[in-house]
Amino acid sequence: MQSLLKAAREAGSGLPPVERWHPEYCGEMDLVIKRDGSWWHEGVRITRDRLIRLFATILRKDDDGVHYLVTPVEKIGIEVEVAPFLAVRVDAVGEGRDQSLIFRTNMDELTEAGPDHPISVTVDPDSGEPTPLVHVRGRLQALMTRPVFYELAELAVEHEGVTGVWSGGLFFSLGQADG
Structure with missing residues (x-):
């Protein structure tokens, strides 16, 4: 790894x-x-x-x-339409705050989520559908496929009342669920 x-x-x-x-x-x-x-x-x-x-x-x-x-x-x-690339795989290296998440795009590019490659999740207010993205290069992003987003959800932890994941020393929210 x-x-x-x-x-x-x-x-x-x-x-x-x-x-x-x-x-x-x-x-x-x-x-x-x-x-x-x-x-x-x-x-x-x-x-x-x-x-x-x-x-x-x-x-x-x-x-x-x-x-x-x-x-x-x-x-x-x-x-x-949304993002030029798809994040088709994610691998976690390490655990907790020391974890790094490595994304592979449909173009076989690798990106380590962190300060230079943030994860963002917006939620459509009407449908509730999340749009999870990871920064790849320049201003280009990759839309996470549903299986990749589910994998992130499995890695999610709660930090200061927010559900998200750690990578590259940063905590990234996975979006707000209706409560």
């Missing part, structure tokens, strides 16, 4: 430096990343995994809240 922790801490080092690129805005592309993690271009699902993974390496979300595909010479806006 320690090798998993080390890999998570080194994650992202081989990705293009999209945060340092400042190309001209070139308009919008009819590309949508749906809530379920599927990628759609002009209404047709992209099924080539290599193409999706390539696009994922040049994806960025800017201060304006818009997601872009970015190269050194182009910046193209795309639509993301």
